Amino acid sequence: MARVMYRDAVRDTIFKEMQRDENVVVLGEDVVGGMGTAGGPEAIGGIWSTSGGFYEAFGPDRVIDTPISESAIVGAAGGLALSGKRPIAELMFADFIGVCLDQIWNQIAKFRYMFGGKTKCPAIIRCIYGAGYNAAAQHSQAPTGILTSMPGLKVVVPSTPADVAGLLRQAIRDDDPVIFMEHKALYGLKGEVPDDDDYTIPFGHARLCRAGEDVTILASGMMVGMAEKAADKLAEDGVGADVIDLRTTSPLDEEAILDSVEVTGRVVVVDEAPPRCSLATDLCALVAEKAFASLKAPPVAVTPPHTPVPFARELEGAYLPNPDKIEAAVRKVLAYNS
Amino acid sequence: MQLSRDDLLQAYRRMKIIREFEERLHEEIQTGEIAGFTHLYCGQEAVAVGVCENLTDDDKLVSTHRGHGHCLAKGCDVSGMMKEIWGSREGLCKGKGGSMHIADVDKGMLGANGIVGAGAPIMVGAALAAKLNGKGNVAVSFSGDGACNQGTTFEAMNMAVVTKAPAIFVFENNHYSEHTGVEYAVGTEKDIASRAEAFGMKVARADGTDFFAVHDTMREILEYVRAGNGPAAIEFDTERFFGHFEGDPQRYRGKGELDRIREERDCLKKFRESVTGAKLLEGADLDKVDEEVLAQIEQAVQDARSAARPTAEDVLEDVYISY
Numbered sequence: 001m002a003r004v005m006y007r008d009a010v011r012d013t014i015f016k017e018m019q020r021d022e023n024v025v026v027l028g029e030d031v032v033g034g035m036g037t038a039g040g041p042e043a044i045g046g047i048w049s050t051s052g053g054f055y056e057a058f059g060p061d062r063v064i065d066t067p068i069s070e071s072a073i074v075g076a077a078g079g080l081a082l083s084g085k086r087p088i089a090e091l092m093f094a095d096f097i098g099v100c101l102d103q104i105w106n107q108i109a110k111f112r113y114m115f116g117g118k119t120k121c122p123a124i125i126r127c128i129y130g131a132g133y134n135a136a137a138q139h140s141q142a143p144t145g146i147l148t149s150m151p152g153l154k155v156v157v158p159s160t161p162a163d164v165a166g167l168l169r170q171a172i173r174d175d176d177p178v179i180f181m182e183h184k185a186l187y188g189l190k191g192e193v194p195d196d197d198d199y200t201i202p203f204g205h206a207r208l209c210r211a212g213e214d215v216t217i218l219a220s221g222m223m224v225g226m227a228e229k230a231a232d233k234l235a236e237d238g239v240g241a242d243v244i245d246l247r248t249t250s251p252l253d254e255e256a257i258l259d260s261v262e263v264t265g266r267v268v269v270v271d272e273a274p275p276r277c278s279l280a281t282d283l284c285a286l287v288a289e290k291a292f293a294s295l296k297a298p299p300v301a302v303t304p305p306h307t308p309v310p311f312a313r314e315l316e317g318a319y320l321p322n323p324d325k326i327e328a329a330v331r332k333v334l335a336y337n338s
Numbered sequence: 339m340q341l342s343r344d345d346l347l348q349a350y351r352r353m354k355i356i357r358e359f360e361e362r363l364h365e366e367i368q369t370g371e372i373a374g375f376t377h378l379y380c381g382q383e384a385v386a387v388g389v390c391e392n393l394t395d396d397d398k399l400v401s402t403h404r405g406h407g408h409c410l411a412k413g414c415d416v417s418g419m420m421k422e423i424w425g426s427r428e429g430l431c432k433g434k435g436g437s438m439h440i441a442d443v444d445k446g447m448l449g450a451n452g453i454v455g456a457g458a459p460i461m462v463g464a465a466l467a468a469k470l471n472g473k474g475n476v477a478v479s480f481s482g483d484g485a486c487n488q489g490t491t492f493e494a495m496n497m498a499v500v501t502k503a504p505a506i507f508v509f510e511n512n513h514y515s516e517h518t519g520v521e522y523a524v525g526t527e528k529d530i531a532s533r534a535e536a537f538g539m540k541v542a543r544a545d546g547t548d549f550f551a552v553h554d555t556m557r558e559i560l561e562y563v564r565a566g567n568g569p570a571a572i573e574f575d576t577e578r579f580f581g582h583f584e585g586d587p588q589r590y591r592g593k594g595e596l597d598r599i600r601e602e603r604d605c606l607k608k609f610r611e612s613v614t615g616a617k618l619l620e621g622a623d624l625d626k627v628d629e630e631v632l633a634q635i636e637q638a639v640q641d642a643r644s645a646a647r648p649t650a651e652d653v654l655e656d657v658y659i660s661y
């Protein structure tokens with residue numbers, strides 16, 4: 001085990017997989033940085049510092065610095081993947097799926113099905129997502145749920161450095177297209193990461209971060225830490241919460257969720273996206289459909305309101321879920337009918 | 339064209355406002371009071387002002403992430419912008435948009451934009467509306483050397499040509515898109531105008547650090563487009579004096595590059611030399627403008643600091659007109 005930052009877990013895992021498999025290639029805007037400048041290549045090594053040293057080690061054919069052209073980047077990832085490579089495309093901000101949605105939704109996600117199962121498309125689209133930086137409506141969104149709604153995509157949302165390592169390696173070795181959601185506010189988070197160069201975490205296996213018998217809290221990405229904080233606070237008052245980190249929203253570990261709800265009978269779902277037709281409503285529907293008999297209270301969702309992400313500190317603060325809001329939601333489900 | 343004394347003073351004032359607005363933000367950002375990502379326009383002032391001095395409020399403008407200069411040149415209120423950047427509810431966009439989304443539709447300013455390449459198609463729509471209205475108005479988009487690589491920009495150019503839209507694509511080539519050099523990212527030998535030309539429109543090129551070159555080129559293109567000849571594009575060669583965003587270590591720059599461009603390619607310095615050299619204005623006239631602008635910026639910052647803050651309830655407003 002070594003203590004590693006979330007962002008370094010991204011970088012190190014890709015680097016090692018590139019050493020292991022020459023079919024792994026990286027592409028995106030400024031993934032090298034400094035191309036065509038006096039400072040020269042690697043002047044920055046990716047604006048999130050997740051590809052430092054790649055260009056030097058693997059050269060321009062495997063570390064492809066692209067113009068600002070998201071449709072071409074993601075489309076090319078699809079073409080590379082159909083041609084036997086394992087591309088990892090970076091969308092500097094997840095919001096830019098808006099620019100290249102056709103390539104994600106109509107192309108990459110559907111190749112295998114449309115072609116009658118006769119092909120594979122092992123492309124990874126890394127999406128740097130989430131709010132917390134006052135980056136306003138076009139640089140702060142969490143489109144995890146939107147992407148989860150698309151058949152054909154696997155959607156991964158790591159919340160710790162260890163999960164980054166295990167899930168990213170799994171994604172690189174997986175034969176299906178994977179959306180890899182990295183929360184920008186987690187990049188500085190440190191945690192233990194296994195030294196094992198074959199460390200993988202299978203998709204569809206949630207992680208129990210806190211155990212308790214009174215309520216189930218479902219979360220992913222940056223919401224996990226908030227849910228843990230709320231759970232710790234509630235524990236001081238003798239309220240026990242199962243905090244479940246979904247890890248992957250597609251495939252979804254329904255069993256872990258339903259098993260927990262069977263015991264607790266109460267569910268709070270936390271998500272960073274607006275509430276309508278969302279991951280939050282999807283999870284509420286899941287427990288309502290499949291764990292109805294166990295429920296002691298209606299599920300409650302903690303999400304932002306049905307608005308774009310606002311800019312000002314006060315507004316973004318009010319917009320986002322936080323541990324207090326989660327705690328209040330837990331108290332609400334506990335108080336139901338009692 | 340010979341500009342009047344008043345025209346010259348106004349152009350200088352506008353460029354100076356942009357310069358001091360940005361220089362001040364550069365300082366204020368270090369204090370941590372301003373939230374979010376800020377991309378400063380310093381160095382490119384002559385482009386925004388040289389273009390916009392030719393426009394009226396009925397001509398539309400679509401801007402970029404580096405939009406402060408475009409907004410100020412199009413007439414957005416200095417104090418309203420400062421308040422917006424500070425996230426005040428008294429800001430031009432009530433603190434909801436911030437630096438990257440400043441807009442003032444009454445001034446024909448249809449928004450800065452956080453999505454690189456999103457502006458050109460929107461501008462074509464505004465141009466088509468101007469065509470429908472039949473009053474000889476135009477629409478202008480600013481795009482960077484990076485944005486010119488987006489498919490959206492290509493589509494917009496072709497559509498403007500086939501619809502004969504009164505659209506003007508202004509490309510500001512400041513040699514960098516984030517950390518990448520234009521020589522790497524733009525395949526046509528760094529040249530953007532030739533791309534626009536290939537789409538079938540009239541193009542021009544000029545030195546974007548020379549206000550007079552910008553102003554004259556824009557005036558000529560504007561006459562052509564206003565006359566109903568269809569779209570046109572202009573590529574301006576310019577410089578950005580700060581990093582891509584505030585906090586950028588700028589390791590991609592050459593040694594001494596920043597000093598050199600500040601020394602040799604400063605559009606304000608060039609303007610001053612040119613107008614005083616030709617005895618169109620006295621140095622003292624410009625000094626007076628400098629002083630007034632500094633005071634105006636100081637006042638705007640003070641206003642922004644003490645302006646009302648937004649509240650949690652404000653989050654819910656403005657999503658729709660009717661609910």
Ligand SMILES: Cc1ncc(C[n+]2csc(CCOP(=O)(O)OP(=O)(O)O)c2C)c(N)n1
Nearest residue numbers: 096404452453454482483484485514515516
């Ligand atoms: C669709 C999209 N892709 C990427 C970005 C990230 N980004 C913001 S500005 C920028 C560079 C833009 O370069 P250019 O068009 O030359 O404008 P400049 O910054 O030089 O003014 C990039 C890549 C973005 N905001 N939107």
Ligand SMILES: [Mg+2]
Nearest residue numbers: 482483514515
């Ligand atoms: Mg540029």
